[in-house]
Amino acid sequence: MASSQLARRAARRLLSSQHRRHCAAPACPWLLGSAPPVLAPSPVAAAAAGDRRGFCSVRRFTGESNAAAAVEEAENGLVAGGDQQAIDFPGGKVSFVAEMNFLPESQRERINCYRVLDDDGRTISGSRFQEVSKELALKMYSEMVTLQVMDTIFFEAQRQGRISFYLTSHGEEAINIASAAALTIDDIVLPQYREPGVLLWRGFTLQEFANQCFGNKLDYGKGRQMPIHYGSNRLNYFTVSSPIATQLPHAVGAAYSLKMDKKDACAITYFGDGGTSEGDFHAALNFAAVMEAPVIFFCRNNGWAISTPTSEQFRSDGAVIRGQAYGMRSIRVDGNDALAVYSAVHTAREMAIKEGRPILVEALTYRVGHHSTSDDSTKYRPVDEIEHWRTARDPISRYRKWVQGNGWWCDEDESELRNNVRQELLKAIQVAERMPKPPLAELFTDVYDEVPSNLREQERLLRDTIKKHPADYPADVHI
Amino acid sequence: MAAKSLREIRRAAAAGIGSRRCFSGDAAAAAAAAAGVAEGKVGGGAGKEVNLFTAINQALHIALDTDPRSYVFGEDVGFGGVFRCTTGLADRFGRNRVFNTPLCEQGIAGFAVGLAAMGNRAIAEIQFADYIFPAFDQIVNEAAKFRYRSGNEFNCGGLTIRSPYGAVGHGGHYHSQSPEAFFCHVPGLKHLRTLIPWDKETVEASVSKTGKLLVSHEAPITGGFGAEIAASITERCFQRLEAPVARVCGLDTPFPLVYETFYMPTKNKVLDAIKATVNY
Numbered sequence: 033m034a035s036s037q038l039a040r041r042a043a044r045r046l047l048s049s050q051h052r053r054h055c056a057a058p059a060c061p062w063l064l065g066s067a068p069p070v071l072a073p074s075p076v077a078a079a080a081a082g083d084r085r086g087f088c089s090v091r092r093f094t095g096e097s098n099a100a101a102a103v104e105e106a107e108n109g110l111v112a113g114g115d116q117q118a119i120d121f122p123g124g125k126v127s128f129v130a131e132m133n134f135l136p137e138s139q140r141e142r143i144n145c146y147r148v149l150d151d152d153g154r155t156i157s158g159s160r161f162q163e164v165s166k167e168l169a170l171k172m173y174s175e176m177v178t179l180q181v182m183d184t185i186f187f188e189a190q191r192q193g194r195i196s197f198y199l200t201s202h203g204e205e206a207i208n209i210a211s212a213a214a215l216t217i218d219d220i221v222l223p224q225y226r227e228p229g230v231l232l233w234r235g236f237t238l239q240e241f242a243n244q245c246f247g248n249k250l251d252y253g254k255g256r257q258m259p260i261h262y263g264s265n266r267l268n269y270f271t272v273s274s275p276i277a278t279q280l281p282h283a284v285g286a287a288y289s290l291k292m293d294k295k296d297a298c299a300i301t302y303f304g305d306g307g308t309s310e311g312d313f314h315a316a317l318n319f320a321a322v323m324e325a326p327v328i329f330f331c332r333n334n335g336w337a338i339s340t341p342t343s344e345q346f347r348s349d350g351a352v353i354r355g356q357a358y359g360m361r362s363i364r365v366d367g368n369d370a371l372a373v374y375s376a377v378h379t380a381r382e383m384a385i386k387e388g389r390p391i392l393v394e395a396l397t398y399r400v401g402h403h404s405t406s407d408d409s410t411k412y413r414p415v416d417e418i419e420h421w422r423t424a425r426d427p428i429s430r431y432r433k434w435v436q437g438n439g440w441w442c443d444e445d446e447s448e449l450r451n452n453v454r455q456e457l458l459k460a461i462q463v464a465e466r467m468p469k470p471p472l473a474e475l476f477t478d479v480y481d482e483v484p485s486n487l488r489e490q491e492r493l494l495r496d497t498i499k500k501h502p503a504d505y506p507a508d509v510h511i
Numbered sequence: 512m513a514a515k516s517l518r519e520i521r522r523a524a525a526a527g528i529g530s531r532r533c534f535s536g537d538a539a540a541a542a543a544a545a546a547g548v549a550e551g552k553v554g555g556g557a558g559k560e561v562n563l564f565t566a567i568n569q570a571l572h573i574a575l576d577t578d579p580r581s582y583v584f585g586e587d588v589g590f591g592g593v594f595r596c597t598t599g600l601a602d603r604f605g606r607n608r609v610f611n612t613p614l615c616e617q618g619i620a621g622f623a624v625g626l627a628a629m630g631n632r633a634i635a636e637i638q639f640a641d642y643i644f645p646a647f648d649q650i651v652n653e654a655a656k657f658r659y660r661s662g663n664e665f666n667c668g669g670l671t672i673r674s675p676y677g678a679v680g681h682g683g684h685y686h687s688q689s690p691e692a693f694f695c696h697v698p699g700l701k702h703l704r705t706l707i708p709w710d711k712e713t714v715e716a717s718v719s720k721t722g723k724l725l726v727s728h729e730a731p732i733t734g735g736f737g738a739e740i741a742a743s744i745t746e747r748c749f750q751r752l753e754a755p756v757a758r759v760c761g762l763d764t765p766f767p768l769v770y771e772t773f774y775m776p777t778k779n780k781v782l783d784a785i786k787a788t789v790n791y
């Protein structure tokens with residue numbers, strides 16, 4: 033028998049026995065026909081009182097016996113306080129109440145947002161956060177700047193027609209770098225596509241980024257995917273896949289494996305506000321809670337999914353509220369505050385690993401750039417909104433104020449850093465651009481572990497064609 | 512020319528689903544009609560030449576204009592869609608009939624089935640055919656069988672799903688695929704007028720005349736729709752065939768970015784196959 037049916041029967045039994053007790057006691061004479069005590073009905077209950085279907089469905093749940101029906105009648109606004117009724121239901125004790133209270137669609141106030149640095153880069157008094165050493169703080173800062181410069185230069189390279197596509201993380205540098213800094217290299221990263229900074233933090237070189245964007249023979253993905261689809265086994269960074277949210281359930285599986293292997297590590301997966309609408313998001317959160325998997329779900333709520341604003345994406349209070357629905361701890365954090373992101377992920381990681389549980393982090397931020405080089409976001413959002421986030425809320429300048437306020441950084445350091453990154457990138461691009469594409473044979477490898485006969489035959493036919501029509505094919509692919 | 516124009520429509524307007532007579536011209540058919548206007552020009556007729564997205568846009572305008580129970584929706588459809596096919600529709604017909612959906616293909620397809628089952632014309636957009644797979648269950652198990660499994664108590668014949676497909680030159684794995692064969696394998700789904708049912712008679716008549724046939728598509732060759740055409744024509748025209756049916760198709764690999772020209776059924780592959788067939 034289905035367990036829910038069993039539970040329902042148990043509920044019925046419990047109800048009717050309680051009912052019997054009630055009836056026997058002279059303390060509830062109203063059951064025998066005298067006037068019921070007047071309880072002020074809640075507005076919702078009053079409104080629903082005329083709806084017979086509502087009562088019918090209550091009756092159906094609690095049981096068909098007359099006794100149970102009588103209890104329900106009593107409960108529909110009539111049960112006196114004091115005698116608490118409850119049911120042991122799978123998941124724990126549930127109290128019965130006399131009022132018909134629908135849960136509201138939202139809490140009175142929105143879930144608040146954890147922040148350490150104010151807009152001027154000063155720590156908010158009383159704020160609790162994870163200590164960051166000078167060395168770590170500076171590394172975080174310079175990686176944030178590096179990411180910003182890299183984005184600017186690759187975006188330009190695409191505009192010049194040198195690479196086919198690009199997508200920046202502008203405005204989300206703190207999320208990228210600070211979350212990465214709070215992890216160890218043993219933690220497994222399952223990215224969406226707007227988190228190259230995590231890979232940068234882990235040691236992916238600018239040359240490696242360039243190789244992927246140019247799809248040359250040193251690209252680990254062998255030129256098969258579009259630019260920005262990075263991946264590195266060495267750095268525990270699963271290869272980016274374009275379909276949204278597919279990596280979320282993978283993260284739960286990976287996390288479960290880490291737990292079974294008793295590793296001091298967790299999995300972390302990143303996704304956007306748009307990603308929370310996909311079925312895979314819900315599947316993953318539920319699996320993670322049930323499997324007690326040490327996984328961090330990191331939602332970058334940047335306000336937009338291409339042209340779709342979050343108001344047309346969900347009506348919940350963002351993503352953070354969903355955690356509780358799945359039985360998972362969650363926190364909302366200021367995504368443009370590097371110290372807050374760092375502290376939240378640091379703590380989430382500890383809880384995930386030590387307690388074997390998933391954690392949901394929602395970072396509030398803004399996609400300052402266009403969705404990608406295929407997009408012009410001024411078509412669907414106001415320019416001053418973009419400008420406001422690009423200037424007043426810029427995570428890099430806020431963090432810089434803090435670093436500089438500590439006396440750890442000065443203007444000369446800044447221009448030296450930016451110059452160096454620029455030079456290194458321009459060189460990386462030149463090298464990557466000149467590098468040949470992967471050889472033709474790689475077109476057929478990795479479809480399976482070994483190349484099967486149908487593909488061997490197709491390769492042979494293709495080579496014949498190329499011999500006949502060499503001019504049809506790009507010169508930078510070695511045949 | 513007709514074949515080419517239909518092919519182009521297919522590229523941007525894939526799956527017309529259902530077979531309800533009461534929807535005399537679904538959006539896909541309207542797209543075909545609009546493109547037919549373009550073709551008229553080429554053929555020396557009177558129409559104005561328009562490109563594909565304009566044809567689709569016009570067809571959607573016609574559908575929304577002529578049927579007050581028609582709806583157009585999908586990811587980013589509100590501002591005009593990432594291929595601009597829904598430009599101007601929300602402004603003209605209002606946000607209740609032309610709207611963005613949350614980013615969820617299974618939701619789009621399932622919502623569309625329910626909307627259509629209530630007697631509406633639901634025109635859903637899946638942003639790229641590569642992203643139709645989360646909706647596969649709703650399309651294959653629900654939309655396709657809605658009428659049959661209910662003994663025609665219910666149908667979702669007013670449902671059309673539009674989705675751009677095919678290679679663009681820089682799309683890589685997930686902005687290039689041609690998934691039509693998956694859907695052609697499902698009884699109950701109509702793919703425009705070009706695939707289910709495809710025009711066997713015309714092809715048969717042509718093969719009867721020439722004794723030769725070449726089929727080409729971008730999707731991987733194995734299990735592609737070309738196999739279906741080749742088998743059917745072999746059944747019908749076995750005696751008249753003068754050469755084996757040739758297939759020039761995509762390779763049996765995922766769609767590869769830097770190898771796109773190697774993967775594709777390009778013109779010289781087709782030309783070589785034509786020569787081989789003629790000289791067989």
Ligand SMILES: Cc1ncc(C[n+]2csc(CCOP(=O)(O)OP(=O)(O)O)c2C)c(N)n1
Nearest residue numbers: 226274275276304305306307336337338642
């Ligand atoms: C399954 C799927 N459907 C649609 C798309 C097309 N698409 C690419 S990015 C994107 C928006 C994603 O928004 P969000 O998750 O908020 O991430 P952001 O781009 O804001 O970082 C869409 C709809 C896709 N890649 N995959």
Ligand SMILES: [Mg+2]
Nearest residue numbers: 304305336337
């Ligand atoms: Mg977003």
